Amino acid sequence: MNYLNALDVLPAELLKEIQKYAGGTLLYVPKEEAEAKTWGEVSGQKKYFKRRNRMLINKFKYGITVQQLAKEYCLSADTVKKIVYSRKDSSELVFCPDINSAKEYNDNQLLEEWIHTYLLFERKNKVFSDGLYKETRYYAGPLAMPLSLLVRNSGPEEDMKWQVNGEVFECRVESWREKIRNNTILPPIIVGYTDGEFEINCNSPLFEALLRENVTYFPVIMWCTSEHDYTDFMNKYSPYTEFVLK
Structure with a gap:
């Protein structure tokens, strides 16, 4: 049986709870009896690690050090290095501050x-x-909205x-107009999006x-805090969700 360091595999919040009951001990975690789906699909862990690793990679590329990331995410430095230097994960997506990149992230x-x-x-x-x-939060986008x-x-x-x-605002407006x-x-x-607005x-x-x-239409990323608002948005503005970037 292989032993894993809980620091490397558990979310920080879950780890803190386990430490209250079994900190410093060896803990056996049995598999679910029925495991028809691949690892992580039932518990959501696979999705969690995918999202966490993406933020680790992005933050590292913007200059956050391995040591800082290890502290922030309660991971060992070696685990962080494996993630941020992973050729597969690092080349999967490239962040850019533009609409095309946002769409690619949404597709993933x-x-x-x-x-x-x-x-x-x-x-x-x-x-x-x-x-x-x-x-x-419930997110949708980028969508071409009026x-x-x-x-x-x-x-x-x-x-x-x-x-x-006012001067700062006008300066920023003119900078965007030039672009x-x-x-x-x-x-x-x-x-x-809240209560229809x-x-x-x-x-x-x-x-x-x-x-x-x-300009009359432009891509937006919409968020709302309730499932009701999200459903309302999709019902009212579903045609705009068909927007495909040219």
Whole structure:
């Protein structure tokens, strides 16, 4: 029988619970009696490790050290090295801060990992990234949505939920307008959907730039915190889910 280090195979939250009852002891975990599906499919562990490993790889590529990752994820340094240097996992997906990359991640059921990588390292918005983890989220995207449905909540106007400096906002808008004119591949807009309304959570200057350039449809990533809202969105806006990037 092969013995495994629990640090290397168990999620940190589960490991802490087990340590309360059997810390420092050898623990035998029997297999399920019926194992018709492949390992990890029933428990969700396979999906968990796929998502965790993707974030480890992305963070490492953005300069987070092996030691920092080992501490953050409660893993040994050797385990982290095996993950981040894995030729198979490292070449599976390449993160880019654009729509094409977001679609590729979504096709691999890793859209949430694309969002967090984008927020942490491209937008430098750890607060927003951490906030998304606090509740169960339902994601869809990138979808081509009419910009007329979206509402901006950030800007220099007095009625904005999040007020920003006018000069800074205009500078960012003009920067995005230049990229639009140069046909640069852009990131999607991240939008929250609650009670039938859309609210832009990320890239308000890009949204404003698109309006000024008379763009009417643009890819968004939609999230909501309830299954009811997600079902409502899919029922009302299912045609937009058929969007295929050209």
